[in-house]
Amino acid sequence: MSQSFMDKGQPSGLQERQTRQSGTRRRRASAPAVPADLPVEVHEESIRHRYLLQMQGGRLFPESIDIEGVERVLDLGCGSGEWVFALARRYPQLFICGVDLDRRLLQRAQARRNRAGLSQLEFRQMDFTRPFPLAESSFDFLHMRACARFMSASAWPALLTECRRILRPRGWLTLVEIELCDSSSSAFLKLRQLFNRCWYRLGHALDESGLSFGIASRLYGMLLAAGLQEVAYDVHIADLGRQSGTLQDGEAGSADPAGAISALFLQQSLTEVRLAAPLIIQQGLISPPELATLLEQAEHELQAPDLCGWGVIISAYGRRQEE
Numbered sequence: 001m002s003q004s005f006m007d008k009g010q011p012s013g014l015q016e017r018q019t020r021q022s023g024t025r026r027r028r029a030s031a032p033a034v035p036a037d038l039p040v041e042v043h044e045e046s047i048r049h050r051y052l053l054q055m056q057g058g059r060l061f062p063e064s065i066d067i068e069g070v071e072r073v074l075d076l077g078c079g080s081g082e083w084v085f086a087l088a089r090r091y092p093q094l095f096i097c098g099v100d101l102d103r104r105l106l107q108r109a110q111a112r113r114n115r116a117g118l119s120q121l122e123f124r125q126m127d128f129t130r131p132f133p134l135a136e137s138s139f140d141f142l143h144m145r146a147c148a149r150f151m152s153a154s155a156w157p158a159l160l161t162e163c164r165r166i167l168r169p170r171g172w173l174t175l176v177e178i179e180l181c182d183s184s185s186s187a188f189l190k191l192r193q194l195f196n197r198c199w200y201r202l203g204h205a206l207d208e209s210g211l212s213f214g215i216a217s218r219l220y221g222m223l224l225a226a227g228l229q230e231v232a233y234d235v236h237i238a239d240l241g242r243q244s245g246t247l248q249d250g251e252a253g254s255a256d257p258a259g260a261i262s263a264l265f266l267q268q269s270l271t272e273v274r275l276a277a278p279l280i281i282q283q284g285l286i287s288p289p290e291l292a293t294l295l296e297q298a299e300h301e302l303q304a305p306d307l308c309g310w311g312v313i314i315s316a317y318g319r320r321q322e323e
Helices: 015-025 040-055 082-090 103-116 153-166 186-201 216-225 258-282 288-301
Strands: 072-076 095-100 121-125 139-145 167-183 229-239 246-248 255-257 309-319
Touching (some): 040 082, 103 121, 167 186, 186 288, 216 309, 258 288
Parallel strands (some): 095 121
Antiparallel strands (some): 229 309, 246 255
């Protein structure tokens, strides 16, 4: 789901201007696989997609899911459709519907779909934190990735109830979230903790300490509580450093220096904090001068050639029981 934080009803009228300003600071030349002339929101989504795909070994869904038995797929929080188009390239026989609340990104996805002549794809505007305007038992596979920071923590049970309702019997639901765990940049760690504590106070995160966002580690339990069957999860290590070498993301002809996409992802994670600065300060978590100092320090430390760190990507999945 690709809406900015302020679009979710948070108290700031500066969001659009801040987003444009932060986009001008970003170093885009270090990862040529991501076009530099894209709008900020699409560029950020492309970085996140490439990064998560690489860290998951190029897998678009858990290996346990038999895609040959799938006909209809729904991607919740699709944004401009990066995951949708990647899945369609590999499995052109699938009907794939992407839903999101951001009309601008959906329009871009629709235009891309039309240019490519992919009639099996569909994009709809939908707030999936409310009851779905979709028929019961209408999809074989539901996918949702990196949406926790846009959702109220209290909205998860109702969301999963709706997901179960629209799944066909024996259909699969997959939830994917990343947790940033440790880094040799002390300033980056402090900033992410401030971000997590702020989002906890706003009702999105679940870890009051800020040491984690708190959703990824609970996905497995959420699926069990929702009554799904064959629930399991995969764990992937996310590199937050600058290692040398090349990583493949599973797409034909797509290979990036291993550290390049990680560097862009880290800059994007830092920009998240920068955009959230008014909220962090409003919550009284840090003073404006202290926050500015931390941001400057993190910007410097994330450029260090010996930067090292790690996170985890949790991909939890389960299926609706056969009736």
